[in-house]
Ligand SMILES: NC(=O)C1=CN([C@@H]2O[C@H](COP(=O)(O)OP(=O)(O)OC[C@H]3O[C@@H](n4cnc5c(N)ncnc54)[C@H](OP(=O)(O)O)[C@@H]3O)[C@@H](O)[C@H]2O)C=CC1
């Protein structure tokens with residue numbers, strides 16, 4: 001893919017995941033800079049991926065063709081203010097922040113940005129990311145294409161037509177790895193109670209999760225309910241487990257949780 005110089009402003013969990021995936025996919029480490037105030041954040045990135053790091057946001061952003069805003073939403077305004085003096089006309093800005101809209105980002109950087117909002121997730125680290133992208137129709141096709149290729153280098157992508165769709169991407173993908181981790185944690189805990197060691201319990205759970213996910217991917221024409229039915233023998237053990245989940249209204253709980261994620265993103269849009 002096109003090798004533009006990229007500055008990640010913020011070098012935390014999500015920036016690291018994208019950087020790792022990018023470098024593994026062949027993106028030149030020399031073209032990537034990441035910024036963070038603490039050396040403890042920067043040094044492992046420089047060491048592990050061979051990228052440049054600095055605590056100077058202004059110089060990193062000034063030297064870059066592409067600026068990825070990757071700080072916590074509550075810090076975004078403070079981080080953007082000193083960058084207002086830059087000329088953004090030839091730069092592409094990608095924001096991965098949840099709960100900060102395009103209009104607000106234009107306001108924070110005091111200009112009309114060439115902007116793509118991206119909502120990635122941490123499996124980008126291993127090239128298995130799922131990212132949602134939004135750009136206004138005014139964005140030039142080259143920038144649109146670059147943002148898409150960048151995120152494709154670390155996983156799958158899905159464009160949304162309306163900016164509000166980014167909040168639904170958060171609910172379905174950005175936050176979603178945590179839901180699966182939570183489910184696996186609960187399973188591991190119970191497997192331990194049933195007599196397995198922590199390692200055995202983890203292996204049982206992770207291999208089942210991996211196998212299930214890979215079966216979903218390998219059978220694109222089979223719906224999820226059918227895959228579930230194939231495990232569920234009539235009058236058998238799975239049926240009892242599923243009945244228990246249904247009794248506890250698992251689907252409703254999942255729906256509630258996803259709506260709570262959207263509501264929080266909407267709330268953050270007002271706060272920051
Ligand atoms: N984590 C996730 O799964 C996802 C996160 N996001 C979004 O990504 C963004 C970052 O989240 P996440 O990576 O989890 O957060 P982290 O807290 O892990 O990372 C934030 C980073 O910002 C750095 N930082 C703090 N202050 C400054 C500053 N003044 N200038 C430059 N960098 C600064 C921190 O450095 P230091 O440690 O030195 O303070 C840290 O490296 C958020 O906006 C979030 O909404 C989006 C999708 C998924």
Ligand SMILES: O=C(O)[C@@H]1CCC=N1
Nearest residue numbers: 097098170174175176
């Ligand atoms: O929890 C958060 O706010 C961020 C956005 C999606 C995943 N992590």
